[in-house]
Amino acid sequence: MAERTRTPGNTAVAVPKPRTARKVAKPPLYKVLLHNDHYTTMEFVVAVLQEVFHHDLVRAQRIMRHVHEHGVGVAGTYPMEIAETKASKVMSLARAAEYPLLCTVEPE
Numbered sequence: 001m002a003e004r005t006r007t008p009g010n011t012a013v014a015v016p017k018p019r020t021a022r023k024v025a026k027p028p029l030y031k032v033l034l035h036n037d038h039y040t041t042m043e044f045v046v047a048v049l050q051e052v053f054h055h056d057l058v059r060a061q062r063i064m065r066h067v068h069e070h071g072v073g074v075a076g077t078y079p080m081e082i083a084e085t086k087a088s089k090v091m092s093l094a095r096a097a098e099y100p101l102l103c104t105v106e107p108e
Contacts, residue, residue: 030083
């Protein structure tokens with residue numbers, strides 16, 4: 001909204017207020033985690049990492065190996081809705097293939 005000021009001739013002049021730049025906050029990110037189990041095959045995990053998370057073969061194998069060796073690994077980091085959708089897709093694919101693969105989401 002403009003402010004009104006008086007000039008020496010006593011006429012009103014509208015002087016616009018400078019706009020403050022609004023910064024749009026980025027949405028918080030969430031990690032999609034794959035958990036190791038003793039039944040899901042390494043090949044299936046690599047396929048899921050490629051299909052759902054769009055990792056190339058080398059990256060998918062590296063993540064799979066990390067999950068296998070450490071018990072859990074990050075498949076990707078996304079805004080909440082995307083992370084939950086990807087986790088749900090992984091769980092759906094695992095159940096369809098009759099694997100107990102667990103995929104969870106947690107804040108970054």
